[in-house]
Amino acid sequence: MEYWEHESALRGGVSSDKQQPLERQFELFSRASAVLRARDLGSIICDIKFSELENLEAFWGDYLSGALLEALKGVFITDSLRRAAGREGVRLLISVDQDDYEEGRRLLLDAQEQQAGCWAAVRS
Structure with a gap:
């Protein structure tokens, strides 16, 4: 808050x-x-590692659109939490660092290129 x-x-x-x-x-x-x-109520820090570029892109898209926030509200903002907060209410803030996203995207693209290179070498 x-x-x-x-x-x-x-x-x-x-x-x-x-x-x-x-x-x-x-x-x-x-x-x-x-x-x-x-x-x-504290903070929750999640370190999420993606093995597929498509999953990272979907996650980032959901973050940008607000769909990630809406999905996580259902997980973290429970009825008991609402009762505990009383009239003050509860707000959930989601923050994904763009630099982390871009670095993860770069790493996954590099991995895809390496994998494609391995497949090309196997086929030769």
Whole structure:
């Protein structure tokens, strides 16, 4: 979740009754940190390796079109997660690095060319 989405929880859930300014700041910081930690559902990092160029291209196309996001929402955003999030809601963000895609594409193209070269040598 982005920081600005936490604003309402911080405004409603963080207060201090300390009179000394420094004590008040430390208490507010501590309570705000606790609120943010409680709301942090974390990140999932997947390292996906493709052995076929067609599969990589399909994956990239689904990512660009938003179909990947929609498919993964059904997997990760469960009813229990929605209940736990309450009125704040849950948002799923998918990020695929374009440089990684391009490098994977280059490697798969190189592998296809090598395989084609091997087949040509076998046929000779």
